[in-house]
Amino acid sequence: MIEDKNKHRTELSDLGEFGLIDHLTKNFKINHKSTIKGVGDDAAVLDFKNNKIVVTTDLLLEGVHFDLSYMPLKHLGYKSVVVNLSDVCAMNATPTQITVSIAVSNRFPLEALEELYAGIETAASIYNIDVVGGDTTSSTTGLLISITAIGTIDGDNEVYRNGARPNDLLVVSGDLGGAYLGLQILEREKEVFKVNPNNQPDLEAYSYIIERQLKPEARKDIVKLLKELEVKPTSMIDISDGLSSEIIHICKQSEVGCDLYEEKLPLDPVVISTCEEFKIDSTTVALNGGEDYELLFTISQEDYPKIKANPSLTVLGFIKEKEAGIHLVTRAETKIPIKAQGWKNFNA
Amino acid sequence: MIEDKNKHRTELSDLGEFGLIDHLTKNFKINHKSTIKGVGDDAAVLDFKNNKIVVTTDLLLEGVHFDLSYMPLKHLGYKSVVVNLSDVCAMNATPTQITVSIAVSNRFPLEALEELYAGIETAASIYNIDVVGGDTTSSTTGLLISITAIGTIDGDNEVYRNGARPNDLLVVSGDLGGAYLGLQILEREKEVFKVNPNNQPDLEAYSYIIERQLKPEARKDIVKLLKELEVKPTSMIDISDGLSSEIIHICKQSEVGCDLYEEKLPLDPVVISTCEEFKIDSTTVALNGGEDYELLFTISQEDYPKIKANPSLTVLGFIKEKEAGIHLVTRAETKIPIKAQGWKNFNA
Numbered sequence: 001m002i003e004d005k006n007k008h009r010t011e012l013s014d015l016g017e018f019g020l021i022d023h024l025t026k027n028f029k030i031n032h033k034s035t036i037k038g039v040g041d042d043a044a045v046l047d048f049k050n051n052k053i054v055v056t057t058d059l060l061l062e063g064v065h066f067d068l069s070y071m072p073l074k075h076l077g078y079k080s081v082v083v084n085l086s087d088v089c090a091m092n093a094t095p096t097q098i099t100v101s102i103a104v105s106n107r108f109p110l111e112a113l114e115e116l117y118a119g120i121e122t123a124a125s126i127y128n129i130d131v132v133g134g135d136t137t138s139s140t141t142g143l144l145i146s147i148t149a150i151g152t153i154d155g156d157n158e159v160y161r162n163g164a165r166p167n168d169l170l171v172v173s174g175d176l177g178g179a180y181l182g183l184q185i186l187e188r189e190k191e192v193f194k195v196n197p198n199n200q201p202d203l204e205a206y207s208y209i210i211e212r213q214l215k216p217e218a219r220k221d222i223v224k225l226l227k228e229l230e231v232k233p234t235s236m237i238d239i240s241d242g243l244s245s246e247i248i249h250i251c252k253q254s255e256v257g258c259d260l261y262e263e264k265l266p267l268d269p270v271v272i273s274t275c276e277e278f279k280i281d282s283t284t285v286a287l288n289g290g291e292d293y294e295l296l297f298t299i300s301q302e303d304y305p306k307i308k309a310n311p312s313l314t315v316l317g318f319i320k321e322k323e324a325g326i327h328l329v330t331r332a333e334t335k336i337p338i339k340a341q342g343w344k345n346f347n348a
Numbered sequence: 349m350i351e352d353k354n355k356h357r358t359e360l361s362d363l364g365e366f367g368l369i370d371h372l373t374k375n376f377k378i379n380h381k382s383t384i385k386g387v388g389d390d391a392a393v394l395d396f397k398n399n400k401i402v403v404t405t406d407l408l409l410e411g412v413h414f415d416l417s418y419m420p421l422k423h424l425g426y427k428s429v430v431v432n433l434s435d436v437c438a439m440n441a442t443p444t445q446i447t448v449s450i451a452v453s454n455r456f457p458l459e460a461l462e463e464l465y466a467g468i469e470t471a472a473s474i475y476n477i478d479v480v481g482g483d484t485t486s487s488t489t490g491l492l493i494s495i496t497a498i499g500t501i502d503g504d505n506e507v508y509r510n511g512a513r514p515n516d517l518l519v520v521s522g523d524l525g526g527a528y529l530g531l532q533i534l535e536r537e538k539e540v541f542k543v544n545p546n547n548q549p550d551l552e553a554y555s556y557i558i559e560r561q562l563k564p565e566a567r568k569d570i571v572k573l574l575k576e577l578e579v580k581p582t583s584m585i586d587i588s589d590g591l592s593s594e595i596i597h598i599c600k601q602s603e604v605g606c607d608l609y610e611e612k613l614p615l616d617p618v619v620i621s622t623c624e625e626f627k628i629d630s631t632t633v634a635l636n637g638g639e640d641y642e643l644l645f646t647i648s649q650e651d652y653p654k655i656k657a658n659p660s661l662t663v664l665g666f667i668k669e670k671e672a673g674i675h676l677v678t679r680a681e682t683k684i685p686i687k688a689q690g691w692k693n694f695n696a
Contacts, residue, residue, distance in 0.1 A: 042509070057482060146494035238390060
């Protein structure tokens with residue numbers, strides 16, 4: 001949260017649109033054979049031969065989706081890419097290209113955008129995707145990022161939200177609730193900083209959950225793993241809004257019910273200790289936290305032997321008939337209906 | 349500019365994200381075989397078989413790209429789609445799908461978004477494209493629209509900006525300068541309205557140029573025409589920033605020069621009369637006006653007989669060697685260098 005005020009500042013107006021795009025994308029490499037033409041024409045040209053593709057898009061706004069007082073621009077660039085790649089992975093597809101559009105006000109110097117694009121480039125490099133286009137414009141207020149991601153599907157391996165069937169197993173990758181708690185820590189430190197700007201916070205103990213918030217990963221590795229294990233999920237979604245919300249999406253679209261076991265929720269030790277510190281229920285955090293970007297999917301019971309030994313995957317419960325409803329089975333073996341948390345941005 | 353204050357107003361917060369997307373896209377039909385899955389999952393699934401595709405994206409912000417005091421929301425929705433389709437056409441491709449993301453503040457009721465989406469739906473229907481995804485979020489300030497368009501290429505018919513060769517002919521579709529002058533009329537009426545809100549403007553005489561500004565069209569018909577005429581342009585771009593700027597793009601990327609003949613600039617009679625009224629030079633307007641969304645392209649001289657009789661196409665000049673530079677040849681037969689107008693948004 002400490003900024004070097006002596007950093008060189010280049011005004012965006014010194015470059016103009018064309019200079020800006022050229023400058024920001026000059027380090028971006030094209031790695032995919034499917035990218036025939038990237039940045040620099042009216043549109044990118046892509047050739048996927050006989051493969052189906054997936055397309056997804058996300059809009060991130062300053063003040064709504066991120067707070068630059070604790071989100072470094074490089075992390076923001078990285079995360080903006082990752083949240084889109086996560087949607088591609090949730091189709092059981094492999095991300096290949098993105099376009100990146102930004103709107104930015106004059107209060108940002110060129111150096112700030114270079115940081116943002118450094119994060120985008122890092123994500124592009126780690127996930128092996130090509131940046132093939134975009135748009136850059138001025139904004140009268142803050143920063144806005146709009147990314148569209150494209151991925152390829154291997155054969156007929158696309159997985160929708162609507163394929164879950166009774167008796168399927170509900171499975172999740174990784175662990176839950178970390179990103180939400182990381183945000184709580186950052187919000188708390190922001191308040192401390194307002195009172196005492198010289199305070200040097202020691203966030204070492206929270207590094208896992210802060211990283212879950214600031215630098216989440218898309219589970220491209222899980223898509224690869226499932227292929228290697230020869231498991232095609234019957235349905236899949238990524239966890240952006242929270243486990244409850246995503247389970248409801250799968251159940252509604254698949255016209256099924258679900259029993260989710262509280263005792264099965266995968267929680268990192270830092271999540272458990274931070275919940276104790278904040279005096280909040282870890283189950284509530286795991287259910288409603290959001291932004292974990294793990295993959296939630298259902299598999300046929302006959303695929304269970306293939307996944308049961310894998311430390312990255314946890315079976316959370318069972319798909320039931322629609323009439324059975326959607327429930328959390330608590331440690332005390334009571335059943336509590338799982339309800340949608342809704343979407344609160346418009347109430348802000 | 350007169351608003352019915354008694355219109356029903358539904359607050360966006362009454363719907364939430366999922367209700368909102370469902371509501372706004374429920375009338376959208378899927379027409380393309382290539383659209384396997386549209387709105388409603390983590391991503392759209394598309395299958396173009398063996399065809400190459402093009403991808404392009406544009407960001408439109410209230411206060412930067414449009415002014416809602418004279419831009420009706422339905423027109424804005426239509427235009428937002430068209431400017432993206434124009435980029436697809438400029439690759440000599442046929443638009444097939446779009447994703448639409450919007451950020452909107454609480455000051456917009458649901459009815460306003462319905463208007464916006466009615467315009468999007470009209471464009472989708474007229475241009476035969478499928479709306480296959482998007483994102484809807486709240487904004488702390490105005491309205492923002494981010495659209496990504498996808499199109500298919502027939503065989504190897506993609507056309508870049510960099511293929512113009514010396515002796516090629518420079519050709520433009522339609523006429524120039526109308527959109528810019530339409531904007532001048534609307535700006536003037538806005539000022540009149542501020543002084544006297546009861547004034548009922550008679551804009552009948554300007555209807556052509558106002559329509560060029562508020563409801564531009566993408567020249568999908570020209571892509572079709574060129575195919576029928578068996579003409580593959582050597583380079584192509586759409587006119588969004590103005591003829592001068594686009595000529596410079598083609599010349600720079602193709603490493604060529606150009607002679608553009610002032611007497612050849614296609615001007616509508618309303619453009620000429622409005623230039624006289626505003627006491628501005630029609631050549632300046634045609635060169636720098638922008639937003640005409642016509643197609644500017646170069647063809648081999650041997651293709652000239654195929655296009656010469658066509659009323660939609662005008663030969664503007666010749667491509668020269670790079671060393672010759674880029675010039676306007678005036679009616680007085682003097683040569684004036686054509687310079688980039690740059691991009692002024694960041695100076696605003």
